[in-house]
Amino acid sequence: MTTPNLTLATALIALIAAPGALHAETDAGDIVVTATRSEQPIEEVGQAITVIDKALIVQRQAQTVADLLSTTPGVTASRNGGVGGFTGLRIRGAEGEQTLVLIDGVRINDPSSPGGGFDFGNLLIGNINRIEVLRGPNSVPWGSQAIGGVVNIITEAAGAGNSINLRAEYGYADTAQGVVNASFRAGPVAASFGGGYFRTDGISAFAGGTERDGYRNHGANGRVEVALSEDIAVDLRGFYSHGRSDLDGFPPPIYAFGDTQEYSTSQELLGYAGIRAKLLDGRFSNRLAFTITDINRDNYDPSFGTAASFLSRGRVERFEYQGDLQLADQLRAVFGAETEKSRFSDGFSTQKTGIDSVYGQLIVKPVSALTLTGGLRYDDHRDFGSETTLGGNAAFNLAGGTLLRASYAEGFKAPTLYQLHSAYGNAALEPERARSVDVGIEQALLEDRLTAAVTLFRRKTRNQIDFISCTGDSTPKCVGRPFGTYDNIARARARGVEFELTAKPTDTLTVDASYSYIDSENRSAGSLNFGNALARRPHHSVSLSADYAPAAGLSFGGTVQHVGDSFDNAANSRALDGYVLVGLRAAWRFDSRFELYGRVDNLLDARYQTVADYGTIGRAAYVGVRAGF
Secondary structure, three states, X not given: XXXXXXHHHHHHHHHHHOOOOOXXXXXXXXXXXXXXXXXXXXXXXXXXXXXXOHHHHHHHOOOEHHHHHOOOOOEEEEXXXXXXOOEEEEEOXXXXXXXXXXXXXXEOXXXXXXXXXXXXXXXXOOOEEEEEEEEOOOHHHHOXXXXXXXXXXXXXXXXXXXXXXXXEEEEHHHEEEEXXXXXEEEOOEEEEEXXXXXXXXXXXOEOOOOOOEEEXXXXXXXXXXXXXXXXXXXXXXXXXXXXXXXXXXXXXXXXXXXXXXXXXXXXXXXXXXXXXEEEOOOOEEXXXXXXXXXXXXXXXXXXXXXXXXXXXXXXXXEEEEEEXXXXXXXXXXXXXXXXXXXXXXOXXXXXXXXXXXXXXEEEEEEEOOXXXXXXXXXXXXOOOEEEEEEEEEEEEEEOOOEEEEEEEEEEEEOOOHHHHHOOOXXXXXXXXXXXXXXXXXXXXXXXXXXXXXXXXXXXXXXXXXXXXXXXOOOOHHHOOOOOOEEXXXXXXXXXXXXEEEEEEEEOOEEEEEXXXXXXXXXXXXXXXXXXXXXXXXXXXXXXXXXEEEEEOOEEEEEEEEEEOOEEOOOOOOOXXXXXXEEEEXXXXXXXXXXXXXXXXXXXXXXXXXXXXXXXXXXXXXXXXXXXXX
């Protein structure tokens, strides 16, 4: 994107802001659960967390979770084509599969994918009520994969009374979406159920193609809580998503990337069944649960028949216990135990593994302004053995609205079943390991109308698993692997700084801004790519949003997002140019039950790529209506 366009984009936001309502993504006094896996005031957490609440989700009008998260500090996303294409999310320069993703407390990372990462391509906003993004390793409470960070997604829960909420939207490329959510309370039962449908003709996944690659998705979610007594409750949760995405591939006779009739289907099913009990006059909270994650993926190529050309089946079953004990007024312990079984099938063979874990954390407040948190985790994996993880952080609330934060955290990622036991597998793999430190300061001014924060971080990762060639290699790891295998050969380093600013100059205007500088580098000794930037990690990213509500029920807003240059490959031989995206939005609540809204995405019709040779959506307009009863 040229400098004049960047200037124009900034000017558009300035015009919106010139007269003053979005709110801070993270409000003082907010309660978060992602840091310790238990409720904790955010001002008592020494780690960097961004909270996106329901009001902000509604205000931004984003279609996908990835689009919304890409405007938060330290987070970048890449997508293979339009909506529904494979989407990877990277936090602070870590690999996409080093981000742990949770939906209603259930891990949804794909056990059937080579790296075990989660594809955000199928995750639409739908009935999502809240998202917490923790930046940095956090394996003590959460275990494997929490190296880059944790994305904790929470769907709609039952409200105070009975309600039905509807949303319908239509726009660019014959895109249509419908979402419904109903909640009710009857005696000891509180329930919330939702469903959604999405379809679009899309764009060509191949940047130079002419054939549109469409996408379809339907899904449902539900939460039911039954209070057996004042201190005991049964908790049931479910999430289902089914997507069909058209693909482009490498058709004959030249087998170059181009338009094809290929498509893929994916099915994601999550389940949670638990019981909660409070003992010792409420000082001792207990939770016992069984969770399941089941993900199926199939690829089809009609030119070769109707049978799937590729399939994978992944399933994770987990039993978990967690206790939260208030030992004294200023001393609290959070601890737990888990046992997990996972399996993967590619249609030819089935592989299984398991991991048993225990963890414990202490939260201490030696003085009212200071909170110290420290923890330890032990994991016993049936393939690679044991792993011990440490972590600690401090939050110091000074007079005058100043918050000081500091943390040391470790993370690990267990080898996936594919990396261990597939045709390219290596049963001798060790887990990836990371260590990170960050420090930050947050300052509130002008009676909390202005809040500014800065965070510096540094992370080192070793034993990263990478694919290697076995040509001419007769070492044991390559025996029976003529085409290559996986090995613990990679090291990486990431360091950077994150700036955040929230201003509310008047009751009708709110401005949010963030800037992230991330330097992520290959530190694998002996590698031809030593010293290179990691692929698809831009050094610079900026987000600026403003929302103005001149009258009750009426609001206008806009977002400018700048993403800097990066490289598409490890060799740094394929560049991805930086770009600027501008979006405008408006909403009008013309009745207590109805709201009309609309937006224009990519207003300047920027031409850019987040993955080389894959297209992106140009200027696009959408209108919709919300109704609540």
